Amino acid sequence: MTKVFINGEFLDEKDAKVSYEDRGYVFGDGIYEYIRVYEGKLFTVKEHFERFLRSADEIGLDLGYTVDELIDLVRQLLHQNNVKNGGIYIQATRGVAPRNHSFPIPSVKPVIMAFTKSYDRPYEDLDKGVFGVTTEDIRWLRCDIKSLNLLGNVLAKEYAVKYNATEAIQHRGETVTEGASSNVYAIKDGVIYTHPINNYILNGITRRVIKWVTDDYNIPFIEETFTVDFLKNADEVIISSTSAEVMPIIKLDGENINKGKVGPITRQLQEGFKKYIESHSI
Numbered sequence: 001m002t003k004v005f006i007n008g009e010f011l012d013e014k015d016a017k018v019s020y021e022d023r024g025y026v027f028g029d030g031i032y033e034y035i036r037v038y039e040g041k042l043f044t045v046k047e048h049f050e051r052f053l054r055s056a057d058e059i060g061l062d063l064g065y066t067v068d069e070l071i072d073l074v075r076q077l078l079h080q081n082n083v084k085n086g087g088i089y090i091q092a093t094r095g096v097a098p099r100n101h102s103f104p105i106p107s108v109k110p111v112i113m114a115f116t117k118s119y120d121r122p123y124e125d126l127d128k129g130v131f132g133v134t135t136e137d138i139r140w141l142r143c144d145i146k147s148l149n150l151l152g153n154v155l156a157k158e159y160a161v162k163y164n165a166t167e168a169i170q171h172r173g174e175t176v177t178e179g180a181s182s183n184v185y186a187i188k189d190g191v192i193y194t195h196p197i198n199n200y201i202l203n204g205i206t207r208r209v210i211k212w213v214t215d216d217y218n219i220p221f222i223e224e225t226f227t228v229d230f231l232k233n234a235d236e237v238i239i240s241s242t243s244a245e246v247m248p249i250i251k252l253d254g255e256n257i258n259k260g261k262v263g264p265i266t267r268q269l270q271e272g273f274k275k276y277i278e279s280h281s282i
C-alpha cells in the first residue's frame with residue numbers, strides 16, 4: 001500500500017485526507033517543493049529544503065522543521081514506498097481554520113503533506129528535444145515563492161498542451177521570464193543567457209546546477225533578461241527543472257531552433273549535469 005505523509009503520520013493512501021477548511025484548499029495558501037530521487041538517493045535535497053523554508057518564511061509561515069528534519073521525513077517516506085527512481089512532492093499549508101482571508105487568530109498548525117512518485121529519467125526527450133510555445137506571463141509579482149497558487153502556471157501549461165508543446169515559455173511584454181514549470185535559457189555564440197534571480201522567476205535548483213556545470217566547462221553564464229525575439233533567434237534553447245533536467249527545446253512556436261536538432265552546448269550541459277547527479281545525491 002502506498003503511504004502518504006500527513007502531519008507527522010504515514011498513512012495508507014486511502015486514509016490520506018485533509019479538511020475542507022484547509023487553507024491550501026480554499027486559498028492556495030501554502031508552498032511546496034519537488035525533489036528528485038535517483039537510485040534511491042535524494043538529489044540536491046539540502047538546496048530544495050532551504051528554498052522550502054525560505055518560501056515559508058516569505059509568506060509568514062513557521063513550519064517547525066529544520067532542513068535536516070525534513071530530509072529525515074522524506075527519507076522515511078521514500079523507504080516506505082520503496083522508491084528507487086522518481087520524486088517526492090511536499091507541501092505545507094497555513095492549516096485548517098474557518099474561511100477568512102487574513103491569517104487565523106489564534107494561529108493554527110501548518111498542514112504538511114508529502115507523497116512519492118516512481119519513474120525513470122526522461123531519456124528520450126533529453127535525447128531528441130521537445131517543443132515549446134510562448135505565452136504572456138500573467139502571474140503575480142512574487143514568482144520567487146514556490147507557492148501553491150499555480151493558476152497562472154496551470155493556464156500557461158494548458159496553452160502548451162493545446163498547441164502540442166511540452167512547455168509554455170512565458171514573457172512579460174517582450175521580456176522572457178520562465179516556463180510554466182521550468183527555467184529558460186537562450187544559447188548564442190557559445191554564451192548562455194537566462195533571466196536574473198528576482199521576483200519574476202522561481203530560483204530553480206536545476207538552474208543552480210547548470211550554473212555549476214557552466215563553471216566547470218568555462219561556458220559564460222549571463223544572468224540578464226532577453227527578449228522573445230532573441231530567444232527565437234538563439235542557436236540553442238533549453239529549459240530546466242527537477243523533473244525535466246536539462247531539456248532541449250528544438251521547436252518554438254512552430255519554428256525550428258538549430259534546424260530542429262539538439263545543439264552541442266546542450267549536450268555538454270547534459271553531460272555535466274549527469275556528473276552532479278552522482279556527486280550531489282545523498
Ligand SMILES: *Cc1c(COP(=O)(O)O)cnc(C)c1O
Nearest residue numbers: 181182183202204205206241242
Ligand atoms: C519549480 C519551478 C521551477 C524549477 O525549479 P527546480 O528547482 O529546478 O525544479 C521553475 N519555474 C517554476 C515556476 C517552478 O515552479
